[in-house]
Amino acid sequence: MQKYLVRRFLLALVTLVSVSLIIFIMSRVSGDPRHIYLDDYSTQEDWDRMGVVLGLDKPYYQQYGLFLKGAVRGDFGESVREGRPVLNVVLERAPATMQLGAVAFLLSLVVGVPLGILSAVKRGTFLDTFGKFVALIGQSAPGFWLGIMMMFFFAVKLGWVPPYGKQEWNSIILPAVTLGWYYAAANLRLVRSAMLDVMDSEYIKLARAKGVNSRTIVLKHAFRNALIPPLTFAGVTLGALVTGSLVVETVFAWPGLGRLAIEALFAFDYPLLQGVVITFTLMYITAAFVVDVLYAYVDPRIRYA
Amino acid sequence: MAADLRGIVIAPPTRRARLSGVYRKLKRWPVVPVFLLGLVVFAGLFAPLIAPHDPESGDLRERNIPPAWSGGEQAIKTVVERVTINERTTSVTLSDARVSNPNAQIGDQVKVFTRPEGSTKFLLGTDHLGRDVLSRVIYGARISLLVSIITLAVGGSLGIAIGLMAGWYGGVVDEFLMRLVDIKLAIPLILIALVLVITLGQSLWIIVTVLCLFIWPRFARQVRGEVLQLKHMDYVSLAKVSGASTPRILFIHIFPGTINTLIVVATLQVGIVILLESTLSFLGAGVPPPTPAWGSMVADGRDKLAGGVWWISTFPGVAIMITVMSLNLFGDWLRDTLDPRLRQLE
Numbered sequence: 263m264q265k266y267l268v269r270r271f272l273l274a275l276v277t278l279v280s281v282s283l284i285i286f287i288m289s290r291v292s293g294d295p296r297h298i299y300l301d302d303y304s305t306q307e308d309w310d311r312m313g314v315v316l317g318l319d320k321p322y323y324q325q326y327g328l329f330l331k332g333a334v335r336g337d338f339g340e341s342v343r344e345g346r347p348v349l350n351v352v353l354e355r356a357p358a359t360m361q362l363g364a365v366a367f368l369l370s371l372v373v374g375v376p377l378g379i380l381s382a383v384k385r386g387t388f389l390d391t392f393g394k395f396v397a398l399i400g401q402s403a404p405g406f407w408l409g410i411m412m413m414f415f416f417a418v419k420l421g422w423v424p425p426y427g428k429q430e431w432n433s434i435i436l437p438a439v440t441l442g443w444y445y446a447a448a449n450l451r452l453v454r455s456a457m458l459d460v461m462d463s464e465y466i467k468l469a470r471a472k473g474v475n476s477r478t479i480v481l482k483h484a485f486r487n488a489l490i491p492p493l494t495f496a497g498v499t500l501g502a503l504v505t506g507s508l509v510v511e512t513v514f515a516w517p518g519l520g521r522l523a524i525e526a527l528f529a530f531d532y533p534l535l536q537g538v539v540i541t542f543t544l545m546y547i548t549a550a551f552v553v554d555v556l557y558a559y560v561d562p563r564i565r566y567a
Numbered sequence: 568m569a570a571d572l573r574g575i576v577i578a579p580p581t582r583r584a585r586l587s588g589v590y591r592k593l594k595r596w597p598v599v600p601v602f603l604l605g606l607v608v609f610a611g612l613f614a615p616l617i618a619p620h621d622p623e624s625g626d627l628r629e630r631n632i633p634p635a636w637s638g639g640e641q642a643i644k645t646v647v648e649r650v651t652i653n654e655r656t657t658s659v660t661l662s663d664a665r666v667s668n669p670n671a672q673i674g675d676q677v678k679v680f681t682r683p684e685g686s687t688k689f690l691l692g693t694d695h696l697g698r699d700v701l702s703r704v705i706y707g708a709r710i711s712l713l714v715s716i717i718t719l720a721v722g723g724s725l726g727i728a729i730g731l732m733a734g735w736y737g738g739v740v741d742e743f744l745m746r747l748v749d750i751k752l753a754i755p756l757i758l759i760a761l762v763l764v765i766t767l768g769q770s771l772w773i774i775v776t777v778l779c780l781f782i783w784p785r786f787a788r789q790v791r792g793e794v795l796q797l798k799h800m801d802y803v804s805l806a807k808v809s810g811a812s813t814p815r816i817l818f819i820h821i822f823p824g825t826i827n828t829l830i831v832v833a834t835l836q837v838g839i840v841i842l843l844e845s846t847l848s849f850l851g852a853g854v855p856p857p858t859p860a861w862g863s864m865v866a867d868g869r870d871k872l873a874g875g876v877w878w879i880s881t882f883p884g885v886a887i888m889i890t891v892m893s894l895n896l897f898g899d900w901l902r903d904t905l906d907p908r909l910r911q912l913e
Contacts, residue, residue: 509850
């Protein structure tokens with residue numbers, strides 16, 4: 263178990279460093295940032311001075327070293343647009359994204375898992391068809407469109423919830439449903455097929471032959487084993503929720519990191535953008551690591567492999 | 568003695584039996600998804616022939632016209648000589664009033680259209696620039712098809728090549744590939760795409776490049792897994808013994824064995840590529856306007872929704888959903904048919 267954890271941790275570190283390298287290369291390939299910060303009236307002296315301040319006068323490998331050194335200490339430079347340290351801006355916006363992601367994630371489990379179990383147990387009935395329909399919509403409709411349609415229907419037409427922003431408690435409903443639907447659909451399919459698989463196994467037949475009632479069989483014997491595939495998927499889900507938040511936060515004007523990234527992008531605020539991308543990556547890697555550990559805990563076969 | 572069968576008439580199938588026969592066929596063959604996909608491909612190929620209007624230009628006087636079946640909206644307004652901005656909702660000029668009521672005089676209360684009736688000229692209505700929504704949806708199929716075909720060809724080949732090598736050589740090559748896949752999962756690729764588009768400008772090639780980066784790992788992993796199984800087959804060993812070169816073994820002996828699963832993966836990936844492409848164009852990083860793309864059309868109509876103009880965003884979204892849904896259903900069917908190992912219990 264310890265060996266497995268150490269290995270996973272080292273791999274996570276390798277991923278993080280590679281991502282930071284990619285981000286660094288991208289920020290340098292995309293052009294000299296001084297073109298954006300300085301205007302036509304600046305002199306050569308201004309240009310050079312800015313280069314020294316940003317560390318652009320040093321060779322690339324040293325620049326990357328400085329970037330890494332800063333990043334480790336949480337120093338991503340100053341946001342051009344806000345004139346404040348990037349870290350502060352990111353930390354301000356992060357809770358909103360985490361809130362949204364957590365609610366969407368819970369929603370995808372609360373909807374996907376029970377519906378998956380039900381449609382496997384009541385295979386071929388109306389419930390099963392309903393489950394398939396929910397899953398099909400979730401996996402086929404683009405999130406941004408689903409969000410806009412729900413906004414039009416529930417906020418503009420019916421006026422049940424605010425159309426955008428984050429003021430009242432119920433403003434989180436639409437963004438969370440939009441974000442969570444795709445993953446609810448994926449969970450539903452995974453749980454359903456895993457349940458069908460398990461329900462067909464010998465030990466379930468034995469339990470039935472013993473006369474265990476079907477509720478106990480489904481909830482105690484089958485369900486626990488059917489949890490493994492969705493748990494594997496949870497790691498991927500948490501990461502992809504980050505990307506999803508870009509779209510959903512844009513649609514619903516949700517004041518989180520996704521929208522911050524888009525704002526930074528269109529304001530050419532590269533230090534801020536770098537900070538957000540690194541934060542996203544860090545969030546994903548942490549989530550994936552936690553899931554891997556949980557996974558090994560639940561499924562002994564992984565630990566000893 | 569044979570039984571006397573004279574006089575026995577075989578009843579024609581009842582209506583219900585016939586219907587259930589149709590239902591069973593629909594369940595066994597993916598008729599509906601294939602038909603819908605055919606429709607999308609047809610629309611993409613022959614867009615200039617079937618689109619009723621020019622998708623890229625419109626008449627501003629014909630903007631925001633609702634779909635053909637919509638009755639429009641009317642309101643009672645006072646006819647005045649001049650309409651100030653504040654009185655716009657309650658009054659109307661004489662010339663405007665006379666459009667719907669030729670005898671209108673100043674001071675009259677008249678019923679006028681605040682939103683025009685739909686007409687068969689624009690079946691799905693027009694957008695905020697007076698462009699025909701139907702024509703734009705039809706032309707939008709082109710971009711989605713083009714992007715997914717190029718992405719699939721380039722990204723798919725790349726993934727297959729990497730997967731073949733990783734599976735065949737194993738060891739360090741394999742480990743390196745799997746790390747690349749990890750890294751790809753950890754990077755928010757949509758953000759990278761947006762950065763590229765902002766710095767290098769919008770173009771089809773940037774989208775395709777990013778999407779290729781996105782889809783190759785799926786192919787690579789699939790092929791790798793298959794190669795790991797196939798390389799221990801007797802016929803591969805025989806090929807090796809008889810002196811076949813490694814590329815020959817990989818491409819002539821092993822690759823054909825992976826084609827079945829690859830077709831399934833490719834079908835399902837096209838759906839994902841179309842979703843991603845539309846997401847990119849929604850965020851403003853798709854093909855440059857005014858070329859119609861489904862995602863950017865949804866974005867166009869987004870801020871018109873509050874005014875009740877729902878058709879600009881709705882129809883392109885429906886087009887995306889129908890396409891992706893058909894691809895998913897068709898892919899599921901292909902998987903069940905071509906590759907029983909991948910079959911989900913149904």
